[in-house]
Amino acid sequence: MILLYIASASKKEAEKISNTLLDEKLISCANIIESKSIYNWKGKRENSKEFIIFAKTSEKKARAVENQVKKISSYEIPCIIQVSARVNKEYLSWINGER
16 A cells, blocks of 8 residues: 655645545545644745645555646645555555545
């Protein structure tokens, strides 16, 4: 299973990304969590609220998820982190079987 960490600029955008990925059967589940982010961007320290999507998908769909997020995200350089995860076999079966 692949767990994707995807940062978005607003709750509305996070919901749009999540719903699009679900509608296109690219992910099985998404969790959205509010976050405070501090980072350097174009020579300036930024301090902003972001909404983090934790999306669960199969290895074969991870690249398609990344490509779709790049199309939807308002960020110039969207944060899309893929983490390979071991999960219980029943959950993995659900992730791989979701169509």
